[in-house]
Every structure is written in structure tokens, then in C-alpha cells.
Amino acid sequence: MFETFEKIELSAQSWLFLAPCWSQLTYQNVVQTIDWEQHYIQLFGRSVKEPRLSAWIADPHCSYRYSGQRRAPKAWPELLTQLRTDLSDVCQVPFNSVLANLYRNGNDAMGWHSDDERELGGAPMIASLSFGSERRFLLRERSSKNKIGELQLGHGSLLLMAGDTQLQYQHCIAQTKRMVAPRINLTFRHVVSKSASFE
Numbered sequence: 001m002f003e004t005f006e007k008i009e010l011s012a013q014s015w016l017f018l019a020p021c022w023s024q025l026t027y028q029n030v031v032q033t034i035d036w037e038q039h040y041i042q043l044f045g046r047s048v049k050e051p052r053l054s055a056w057i058a059d060p061h062c063s064y065r066y067s068g069q070r071r072a073p074k075a076w077p078e079l080l081t082q083l084r085t086d087l088s089d090v091c092q093v094p095f096n097s098v099l100a101n102l103y104r105n106g107n108d109a110m111g112w113h114s115d116d117e118r119e120l121g122g123a124p125m126i127a128s129l130s131f132g133s134e135r136r137f138l139l140r141e142r143s144s145k146n147k148i149g150e151l152q153l154g155h156g157s158l159l160l161m162a163g164d165t166q167l168q169y170q171h172c173i174a175q176t177k178r179m180v181a182p183r184i185n186l187t188f189r190h191v192v193s194k195s196a197s198f199e
């Protein structure tokens with residue numbers, strides 16, 4: 001199915017597929033289409049800014065919980081509708097949502113996590129598109145916390161996370177002291193059930 005992708009086998013059940021130059025869009029194309037928001041997380045009872053901007057864009061029934069917060073979906077801009085159609089075709093997954101993240105500089109990052117929310121089902125295929133500066137995407141085993149590898153996700157790259165990747169591994173975007181220009185990442189997801197059933 002993914003002839004043009006490099007297949008990276010993490011384990012017998014977990015795979016990544018990487019296409020380094022999948023999209024021809026520019027960083028400007030993408031940054032302008034999204035209505036970016038600053039969100040907050042609760043840390044030791046205090047409200048702290050997330051170290052990035054983000055937006056949850058999804059079909060109306062797909063709300064999403066992340067860091068204990070429930071996000072109502074924003075409507076699909078035209079450009080992302082097109083990307084969703086193309087990616088659904090490539091992956092044979094009816095993507096109905098996308099989490100967009102904007103890392104403004106090297107201080108912006110995302111901590112270790114798995115995308116294992118119940119809303120995404122058992123073994124979700126997640127399609128991750130990157131634009132702008134290259135950043136390090138690290139992987140570690142969930143049980144031992146041993147780092148198992150890293151990928152440089154450059155402009156236009158498409159990374160597919162498949163099988164039990166979310167069950168067995170965590171990933172993060174590391175901070176860097178290097179001067180780096182902004183980076184956008186879009187993770188297309190398929191929310192399986194109406195969020196109302198999890199309330």
C-alpha cells in the first residue's frame with residue numbers, strides 16, 4: 001500500500017512509514033490557513049501556557065481531550081480539506097480531524113506522550129505532516145522508557161504511525177538551543193466514536 005514510503009519496523013506489530021518530500025505546500029500556505037490559539041495545561045494546580053500554539057480542526061461530532069481538557073472542533077479550511085482527502089486516499093483511513101501545532105522557535109516543544117486516547121480506537125493510523133524548520137522527533141519504549149530512535153522531520157515530510165505504535169511507544173518533539181525558524185505539524189486522526197459517549 002505504501003510503496004513510496006520508507007518502512008521503519010519498530011516491533012512485529014508497530015510500524016512507521018516515512019515519505020521525506022510528500023507535500024509541495026509552503027510554510028506560508030499552511031500557517032495562514034489556520035486560526036492559531038494559545039492553550040493552557042494544569043500543572044501542580046496552576047495554569048501554564050503550552051509551549052506551542054495549536055488548533056483542533058474536525059468534523060462537528062469530533063471533540064477531543066488532551067491534557068485533561070476538552071476541545072470543541074474548529075471548521076475545516078479549504079486547504080486542509082484537500083489534504084484530508086489526499087491523505088485519506090493514501091492511508092485508506094477516513095480522517096475526520098487534525099491537530100495542528102505551531103512550534104514558534106526552539107523553546108516550543110511537545111513532551112513525551114502516546115496518542116492513545118479512547119476516541120482514536122485501538123490501533124490508530126495517524127498521519128503527521130510537517131512544514132518549516134526540521135525538528136527532532138524522538139521515540140522511546142513506553143514500558144522501559146528506553147529511547148529507541150529519532151527521526152528528523154523536515155519540510156513536506158509525511159510520517160505515518162501505524163499498528164501498535166501508540167500502545168508500545170511514546171514520542172516527543174525535543175526543545176533545541178539552536179536558532180530555528182518556526183515549524184508546523186499536522187496530525188490527521190480518525191475519531192471513532194461520538195465524544196458524547198465518553199462524557
Ligand SMILES: O=C(O)CCC(=O)C(=O)O
Pocket residue numbers: 099101110115128130137153171172173185187
Ligand atoms: O510535532 C510533531 O511532529 C508531533 C506532534 C504530535 O505528536 C501530536 O500532535 O500528537
Ligand SMILES: [Fe+2]
Pocket residue numbers: 113114115171
Ligand atoms: Fe503525538
